[in-house]
Amino acid sequence: MPEGEISLSQKVIRDDIENTLMELKRSKEYFERAEKVMPAGINYAIRWLDPHPVYMHEGHGSIVTDVDGNVYTDYWMGHGALILGHARxxxxxxxxxxxxxxxxxxxxxxxxxxxxxxxxxxxxxxxxxxxxxxxxxxxxxxxxxxxxxxxxxxxxxxxxxxxxxxxxxxxxxxxxxxxxxxxxxxxxxxxxxxxxxxxxxxxxxxxxxxxxxxxxxxxxxxxxxxxxxxxxxxxxxxxxxxxxxxxxxxxxxxxxxxxxxxxxxxxxxxxxxxxxxxxxxxxxxxxxxxxxxxxxxxxxxxxxxxxxxxxxxxxxxxxxxxxxxxxxxxxxxxxxxxKPYGLFERETEETARKLEDLGKDRGINVSVTHAPAVFAVHFMDRKPRNASETYSGDRGRTERLHQWMLKNGIIYVGKDMAHFFLSTAHSQEEIDRLVDVFDSFLLEEKKR
Ligand SMILES: Cc1ncc(COP(=O)(O)O)c(C=O)c1O
CATH class of the missing domain: 3.40.640.10 (Type I PLP-dependent aspartate aminotransferase-like (Major domain))
Structure with missing residues (x-):
């Protein structure tokens, strides 16, 4: 990976977990222009975020940067299309x-x-x-x-x-x-x-x-x-x-x-x-x-x-x-x-287990369904086996997780589905940080 890309991801990893994003001033401006010429200012409803979408400027490796200069670790990866990361x-x-x-x-x-x-x-x-x-x-x-x-x-x-x-x-x-x-x-x-x-x-x-x-x-x-x-x-x-x-x-x-x-x-x-x-x-x-x-x-x-x-x-x-x-x-x-498939399988299984263990430690129902390089977090007491079971999870908590992740520089789509795509560009440190941010979210939820 070229040097510039590494430094971007390291910046995100080093950031303190409480770090909140900078403002979304330019995204708001783009939204105001966009909604005049495109319904809802977007081209796919799942890309909507409240109160307005984040407009992206560039992607490198596992990182995307928005038009305000905010940097995110990206677990959406172009709707799951970017298995090698952005701009490989x-x-x-x-x-x-x-x-x-x-x-x-x-x-x-x-x-x-x-x-x-x-x-x-x-x-x-x-x-x-x-x-x-x-x-x-x-x-x-x-x-x-x-x-x-x-x-x-x-x-x-x-x-x-x-x-x-x-x-x-x-x-x-x-x-x-x-x-x-x-x-x-x-x-x-x-x-x-x-x-x-x-x-x-x-x-x-x-x-x-x-x-x-x-x-x-x-x-x-x-x-x-x-x-x-x-x-x-x-x-x-x-x-x-x-x-x-x-x-x-x-x-x-x-x-x-x-x-x-x-x-x-x-x-x-x-x-x-x-x-x-x-x-x-x-x-x-x-x-x-x-x-x-x-x-x-x-x-x-x-x-x-x-x-x-x-x-x-x-x-x-x-x-x-x-x-x-x-x-x-x-x-x-x-x-x-x-041949990244063995690594994908191990990474995904381990992450799923860590997230579920954190749920147990914090006394909050967490189940994670997964396949290599993709996983979903469900706030429920068992792994869903079909879509009706998936949709019976705690929706409010799922939405709050999305906001919490975003605030901590982790982005995925959408707010009512906690689905995460991995790529060869995601480092173990970044995945560890995702786990840490998830734990901080659970602690926050305990206070509710
Ligand atoms: C399983 C599956 N089939 C088909 C599609 C549609 O593909 P596209 O968005 O490229 O039209 C998607 C999109 O997410 C999908 O997940």
């Missing part, structure tokens, strides 16, 4: 070199072929892949693909499962799971989507008995729904029910891919998927999504010698743009070389 030198250099050759060719290009080859060699059960610009888009196309392949319409998804803002899958994300997830979302778009309770065998069996499903889409580790890993026996049952009924199993690995293992949730949990949806990390910090699967299924996207209504359409102006492909390739090559 090799990725920046490869992007600079690529930009000199043209940022957007609008033609098939070399890094596209190389990244596809890499993904096919790394991700189990992916013979072929197609690129999109976001995870949402990848889920949209994969939904179309499974419907075309199976000649069925109904998709099973998990309560609390987030697959992006695509109509058919934006159902049952938040409590109450039978409510509308967005205005302007016609029932006709979600009526062929059925909800399954994560890690619940009865719910799985009932759903398969009552519906002929085209596919089930599942995150190997429920993300937005609380960083809850799938139980292996439950996932195996899902695989078996899919096989018995001719249903395709889609793993949405937008969070877990290249994070919990190089080969993602399939490798980590030892269960095979028919189709894999990817995003975040594999774009190296550039906008990305991808979906892949067996040659047989993916061949439906091959337009050659087919009528239009026999081909599953996928495409887009920026699909497989060379900037994204280059950053993704560089990132994956570094991950293959550095």
């Amino acid at each position: 030198r090799e990725v920046v250099d490869s992007l600079k070199a690529r930009a000199e050759l043209g940022t957007h060719l609008g033609f098939p290009n070399e890094p596209m072929v190389e990244l596809a080859e890499r993904i096919v060699s790394i991700v189990p059960n992916v013979d072929m892949v197609r690129f999109t610009n976001s995870g949402t888009e990848a889920n949209m196309y994969v939904t179309r693909l499974v419907r075309a392949f199976t000649h069925r319409e109904v998709i099973g998804k998990m309560e609390g499962g987030w697959h992006g803002g695509f109509d058919s899958l934006q159902k049952g994300v938040h409590l109450p799971f039978d409510g509308k997830e967005s205005a302007g979302l016609p029932d006709s778009q979600t009526s062929d989507t059925v909800l399954i309770r994560f890690n619940d065998e009865d719910s799985l069996k009932d759903t398969f008995e009552s519906h002929e499903l085209a596919a089930v889409v599942v995150e190997p580790v429920l993300g937005t729904g609380g960083i809850v890993p799938a139980e292996k026996s439950w996932l195996r049952l899902l695989r078996r029910l899919c096989d018995e009924s001719g249903t395709l199993l889609i793993f949405d690995e937008v969070i877990t891919g290249f994070r919990i293992a190089l080969g993602g949730g399939q490798e980590y949990l030892g269960v095979n998927a028919d189709l894999v949806v990817m995003g975040k990390i594999m774009g190296g910090g550039m906008p990305v999504g991808a979906f892949g699967g067996s040659r047989e299924i993916m061949s439906l996207l091959d337009h050659r010698n087919k009528r239009r209504d026999e081909v599953v359409f996928h495409g887009g102006t920026f699909a497989a743009n060379p900037m994204t492909m280059t950053a993704g390739l560089e990132t994956i090559e570094i991950l293959e070389k550095e």
